[in-house]
Amino acid sequence: MVPMSMASAFDKRTLRERCTQHVRDQIISGAIKPGEHLKEIHLSEEMGVSRGTLREALRPLELEGLIVDDGKRHMRVRQLTSQEILDVFEVRSTLEALAARKIVTNGRREEITDELRRDLEALKDPNLEFARQLELDLKFHERLCELAGNPQLLAAWRNLIGQIEMMIIAAGPTKASGRMRFDEHIQIVEAIESGDEDEAAAALRDHMNDFCSRYVGDLVESELQAAAG
Numbered sequence: 472m473v474p475m476s477m478a479s480a481f482d483k484r485t486l487r488e489r490c491t492q493h494v495r496d497q498i499i500s501g502a503i504k505p506g507e508h509l510k511e512i513h514l515s516e517e518m519g520v521s522r523g524t525l526r527e528a529l530r531p532l533e534l535e536g537l538i539v540d541d542g543k544r545h546m547r548v549r550q551l552t553s554q555e556i557l558d559v560f561e562v563r564s565t566l567e568a569l570a571a572r573k574i575v576t577n578g579r580r581e582e583i584t585d586e587l588r589r590d591l592e593a594l595k596d597p598n599l600e601f602a603r604q605l606e607l608d609l610k611f612h613e614r615l616c617e618l619a620g621n622p623q624l625l626a627a628w629r630n631l632i633g634q635i636e637m638m639i640i641a642a643g644p645t646k647a648s649g650r651m652r653f654d655e656h657i658q659i660v661e662a663i664e665s666g667d668e669d670e671a672a673a674a675l676r677d678h679m680n681d682f683c684s685r686y687v688g689d690l691v692e693s694e695l696q697a698a699a700g
Contacts, residue, residue, distance in 0.1 A: 490528035
């Protein structure tokens with residue numbers, strides 16, 4: 472791998488920002504798994520940076536909740552419990568339901584739903600790789616919050632993005648792909664298009680709850696098995 476110090480001159484991000492993104496990508500892709508400790512020496516050598524620069528780069532990931540201090544001055548990838556996942560989905564569904572309500576009452580509703588439909592077109596491809604499917608899925612939900620016109624709502628949603636990605640990656644293609652298809656998302660757009668706030672909010676909550684209940688149900692079972700030991 473080319474060291475970070477040799478990155479393209481066209482990349483305007485700082486060295487620390489590039490390091491942060493690299494580690495985030497490693498976590499989201501599953502290359503560094505939940506519960507795994509970050510190997511600082513390996514990462515700093517891989518990126519061609521000092522351990523001091525690496526530690527600075529890790530701070531934003533700690534603030535996002537992607538990594539945590541293990542109490543022994545080492546950082547590890549956060550491993551969410553079933554309750555923590557439920558808490559994240561509760562906040563996410565509340566934010567997106569609010570976004571849907573605000574779009575319904577927006578005088579530009581028809582224009583906005585047309586844009587959301589266009590954003591979903593790429594999800595019609597049956598041969599999408601899981602990573603690309605995830606990217607398109609989250610882009611749609613982020614744009615939904617952006618189009619609500621409330622910067623605080625959007626900022627709150629973006630604060631959850633790292634944990635949302637980790638949960639979907641951990642669930643894997645078998646459980647997650649079915650909820651990231653065009654047919655699943657167009658129902659949300661149609662509900663917003665109907666002009667009924669309650670219907671739009673319900674469509675978002677149903678979309679979230681289906682995936683959450685299936686994934687968390689399996690996780691609870693594995694937690695109980697681990698506790699029984």
